[in-house]
Amino acid sequence: MDATILHPQSDADVVEAIRDALAEGAPLGVEGTGSKSGLGRPVQAARTLSLAELSGVTLYEPEELVLSARAGTPIAEIERLLAENRQRLDFEPMDYGPLHGLGPGLGTLGGVLACNLSGPRRIAKGAARDHVLGIKAVSGRGEAFRSGGRVVKNVTGYDLAKGMAGSFGTLAVLTEATLKVLPAAETETTLAVRDLDEASSVQAMAAAMGSSAEVSGAAHLPAYVAGRIADGTLGDAPATLIRLEGFGVSVEARAAYLSAALSRVGTLERRDGEASAALWRNVRDVRPFVDGTERPIWRLSVTPTRAPDIVLAVRMRMAADAFYDWQGGLVWLRLEAEAEAETVRAIVAAHGGGHATLVRAAPTVRAATAVFQPQPPALAALSRRLKEQFDPRGVLNPGRMG
Structure with missing residues (x-):
């Protein structure tokens, strides 16, 4: 095993690794599987703290819509478990791996929260940080701490849990997180308006979002992009995509209402079920640029x-x-x-x-x-104060955020 890569098996191992790094003056790069190592500046550290083996779901109560998992747990594993119970992560985390030349499905829970990732549903359901109920972590001081709880009404320390999201592993090493999960939609459909120019597409998306149709996704693919997703099934004409999700009867009624409006501005096509889901996975993961x-x-x-x-x-x-x-x-x-x-x-x-x-x-x-x-x-000053509180010696992911 490479001595420059540490593989903690527990929170105590993470504490020990950080304290050793402090004692030796040897900063650590922090990662799960490395699928997002291309985000940010290159980390300047001789050792890597890999959380890939700190993995596994520790709590799942479908009836309470709560799930806890260790930081190295693959998002794909969590999504499979939720799908078995017709539930999902409503913030729709994107997969950066393919964009950086890696395989799909490598992302971990810790990485998603550290980078505060979310997908097309962000406009309706919020970002990753909005779904965090609690965390366990180890600061750059080598001190283990926890924030938040396992139920929605327990908001103790909630801001701290949210604050770790988007810190790119530069404040603390996340070891476990508790998330709220939600029921998966019974069905989904995508209305595709064809041949709109980019300015007109933004107007059409705004009108759809402002309607009573409860839109959960709105994207526009110019002609040179549309043909690069969903195995080319959209063809090469511009496509303005509007997604509707929910119970079948409701989706049909909302689709009929929105179709009547959108058909006035362009030719309308429709994708249902998995055909719709495939489009939005491609948009989410920036597949046109892979x-x-x-x-x-x-x-x-x-x-x-x-x-x-x-x-x-x-x-x-x-x-x-x-x-x-x-x-x-x-x-x-x-x-x-x-x-x-x-x-x-x-x-x-x-x-x-x-x-x-x-x-x-x-x-x-x-x-x-x-x-x-x-x-x-003002925000830069606040960031410096947070860094001084959580990682004053810069032992975690040095250089990544510049």
Whole structure:
């Protein structure tokens, strides 16, 4: 076994590993299976703390809609267990592995929460942090702690549990998490409006989201993107996708209502059941840009109505492909050449502001780029205080967040 990779079997092993690292002045890289190691800057550590063997569901009470699992538990394993009981993780966590040249289904619970991942249902159900009830973790001081509880009404320490989400393993090592789970939809359908330009698609998605149809997904795939998903079944024409989920009778009624409205703006197609689910898995996992390269990919969180103008401005400066999720509030942007951080962020700022995160690039590019959106001074000061409280000596994932 590689001595530079530590494989803790318990929380106590994690505590010991961090205390050893502190004593030796040897920082640790923290990972599950490494499926998200391409996010953030390259970690500057000689040893890796792998949580892959700290795995397994420790509590599942379907009737109480609560599940607890250790950090290294594969998300795929959790989703299979939930599916057996017709339940799901409502925040629809994306799988970054294929985008970074790895196989699908490698992501772990700890990694999903550390990166605060969520998919197309984010606009209706919230992000990963909104579904966390409690955590167990070990700080960069080598101190084990817990926050939150196992039931929704127990909110003790809830903000701390949420605060660990999105910290990319730089504050503490998550060892276990408790999540709320929800019943899976009985059925789903996707209405695909064809041939809309990007500005018109954003208007159509906004109208659908603002209707009484209870939309759970809204995405737009330009012509050069649509043909790259779901085995090409969408063809090469632009597709604006609207997803409806729930009980069969309800979905049919809402689909009929929304179809009448959307058919006025474009040709309408429909995908039901698994055909619909396959489309949204592809959107969730950014499959149009899974190309086996390290061409830079940016994740832009912007005002939905400004998204088409942002993409147009980027294209006027450089060669780029893009598609839209979250009603246009999330833009996936693939560049053909350099990462162009200053240019991309200047364009976003000039169109109402937002966040631009570099989610794929060669390690040398990530090492030399401000991967995450620079924080405003007040928020940066708060982040520094949190770091000083939880990991004052910078022993966990040094360099990852710059």
